[in-house]
Amino acid sequence: MHYPIDKKLVVAVASSALFDLSESHRIYIEQGVDRYREYQEKNIDKTLCKGVAFPFIKRLLNLNEVFVEEQPVEVVLLSRNSPETGLRVFRSIQHYGLNITRAGFFSGSSPYSYLPAFNASLFLSADEADVLAACSSGYAAGRVLDSKMEDGDAGDELRIAFDFDGVIACDEAEKVYQEEGMEAFHISESTNADKPLRPGLLASLFAGIAALQQMESERITQDARYKRILKTYIVTARNAPAHERLINTLKSWGVDVDVAFFLGGIEKSRVLDFMHPHIFFDDQMGHLSSLRNIPAVHIPIGIVNTK
Helix, strand or coil: CCCCHHHCEEEEECHHHHECCHHHHHHHHHHCHHHHHHHHHHCCCCCCCECCCHHHHHHHHCHHHHCCCCCCEEEEEEECCCCCCCHHHHHHHHHCCCCCCEEEECCCCCCHHHHHHHCCCEEEECCHHHHHHHHHCCCCEEEECCCCCCCCCCCCCEEEEECCECCCECCHHHHHHHHHCHHHHHHHHHHCCCCCCCECCCHHHHHHHHHHHHHHHHHHHHCCCCCCCEEEEEEECCCCCCHHHHHHHHHHHCCCCCEEEECCCCCCHHHHHHHCCCEEEECCHHHHCCCCCCCEEECCCCHHHHC
């Protein structure tokens, strides 16, 4: 079957991001691979609990039910499990009705080097080493952090929140702040307000989501009763006058965002707790560690992670 990967938004997800594998991982670490295999075989029909990325993946896949002909979204499972021990994961996928049919099982090896084969705009995993290796190789990847959030929302709306510097855009401006301070940062951003920043690791994902939103806009012109699924947010520590460069950067890329918060040092949790995003991407653990019940993803690259 032909797979037009160049026309889809592709997200690769590890089983550790999609499901809660904490018990399985504990057995693997404490008792070894043989006992782990026995455990998975014994529990093959026991459905795994939902993981941090589950609400995001489920709602993203719902777009294929709206755009039936185009099928614009593809989710690929990339797992460190062997094909044998991965059977439980696929049975859990089927149990929840997720339309995930393509997978790679790597029997303990890291799967990140295969991301280009699937044209993936994002790789989500709970394995810190895998994510760091992927980011260091220039691939868009994020580590999901522990969260107790339950996806109890009614409807299909998918709320995706992003930090800006070091995530959507490069960390050029962040470097000025980290090395020279806030005053130098504001001077630099005011001077370069009309100079777009270079894309960051998640720029392709952001553009892909914007393309899906454009499809929704076109659907509304055909059917005024259509209710949008996707809603995007930027939650940044920038404030005026540094807001102009952000806006001009997005404009130069030809992409829009639904809502932007320029917080200027206010804790991001104050708006995220009201927003209830289904996923939030940030490159600074200082912003993420204070979050409670928010599905958070750390992008472990750039100056804030190397200092």
